[in-house]
Amino acid sequence: MIMENSSSITVIIAGKNFAPVCDYLKNVLPEISLEMVEAKDLIKKAEEAQIIFPAMARIDEKIFKRAPSLRLVQQWGTGLEGIDIGSATRYRVAVANVPTAGSGNAESVAEWYVMAALCLSRKTCEIRSQVRKGYPWGSPLGQALYGRTAGIIGFGGIGKALALLLKTFNMKILVVDKKPDKITAQNIGVDWIGEVADLLHLLKKTEYLFICIPLTAETKNMISQPELALLPKGAFILNAARGSVINQQALMQAMDSKHLGGVALDVYWEEPPKPNDPILDYPNILATPHIAGVTDVSYQGISIQVKENIIRVMKGKLPLNCANPEVRLKDMK
Template identity: 35%
Template sequence: MPIVYSTHPLHPNAARLLDGHADLVVASDLTPGTLAREAQTADIVIVRANLPDALFAGAPKLKAAIRHGAGLDMIPVEAATAAGVLVANVPGVNARSVAEHVIFVALALARRFRAIDRDLRHKGWLAGRAHSLSARELDGATLGIIGMGHLGKAIAAIAMGGFGMRVLGHTRRNKGFPDGVEAVARDELLKQSDYVVLACPLSPETRGSIGARELALMPKGSFLINVARGAVTVEDDVVAALESGHLGGAAIDVFAEQPLPADHPFFSFDNVILTPHLAGITEESMERMGVGAVEETLRVLKGDLPVNLVNPSVVAQYRRRFA
């Protein structure tokens, strides 16, 4: 049977869909050399880790690399295309999970949860209660979302419908937003927002796009929430804005270097919520992502193109390879 090589185990309900159609092989480790070597006999690769360019040159049977999720930064699309390999993803399947995480950390920042919990445990009742004097409500606050794809729209729906927040949005085209979301220029969004959420893909245009200049535009005491990619920000500039007190706090799920080094300055701030790139991971989203990736896998194995093909220019070369 065909071999489906996955960088990580799949949700059981997703793995079961392959029964009788393909053999599932899970990577023994995630080093580039291992991934390239173990993928040599694969027909399909399901991706949750960074793939090396060399994997595509050394896998003659490989039909497709299918992202277990939406972001394509883990797949070297140009190398895949040059090798005649289809690339697909499963957009939108974890948007609700990430959106709920954004609201969760926004509430925790607004209500000073980390400080209250810490001081109640270690200093007593009154020390914990003292932080409530500077706590805030989300109702009536302005939330600015940079990136209004599936994720941005899901965040906006919860923020407006559940918490009465004013929502500003910004994308490169600045159109097609849901009702109630105000389209504004990026600088204007930064100036007006009490909470700025980074929900955009990592691209040459967005890499390093939130640095000292952009952070200085944000109101003093405002909050930064990053669920995009770490490299969208200049991390040293975020640290500086926290040290100066200009930023009231931050919630960061993604980092320029992952895993986050134990000596990173982010760990020194009481007003920073850190999570290990898990905003989109829940029981429900893992099933949706796994099932979606396997459904695309089965389409390719049957001879069809993926529904969410992201490199359509490769199709002619792909068909020649498997004519």
């Protein structure tokens, strides 16, 4: 037995997406009661839950006041923008996430960015049908990553892992971050690092723009029409952070004007996007279903840290990487 009375722990995953989470949770905590619940049924099901994983669902006061046994809202990853942390604290519920660094998640997301950059550069969206048709053969001309300039917004776990990979392509790497880590940047071989206030300098020189920052009030619509206009014509944008860091209308206008060479999206302004979302109609958009961090290595690493947090809160301790460390946990019944 992994922990005393673990069979009495009721865990809910709020939504039917990210199905592999169930397998990895059951592997590290086989005796828990685990259920994936549609968002519309969450309020009722939350009444018995002790642990909730948001899985893109909104977790707010409507949930907390109906969940007397709830002790922890644990994100399977980093993003906490969908959780009302203030309400969680008032209802004595801890909120925690898993940092990208140290879990394998940062490396997996960085791999997605490289994959996406290569797909856009080699016009994979355009050429998929050519092999079956047999023509045109030997075209189109792709663009090499080698020697190009990459701009990375955000230098946390993902930004650092990405910079390491991009250096193997001999890319020139420019970075902006809220708190520039100049020592790590130098060790990796970053060519220039500045503060967020220096973003305009980065954009003017960037051929591949990688968005690696969380969504906050400060970063919402950070990339809009003025910022997009500063990018060199033909630049590529890649986003596996959160959709709303980029202004959607401004992005579509930049695509309509052919200012951008292409865009890779793993995140959207609404998830999942509607089938008729016009952003999906562009031939040079690479779209994936929020899977940048969905790998065996990432999920194994996250599951180990999640297990530790579940054990901690069920023993009356705060979880690791707690977003509301001031919270007074509910008494054990």
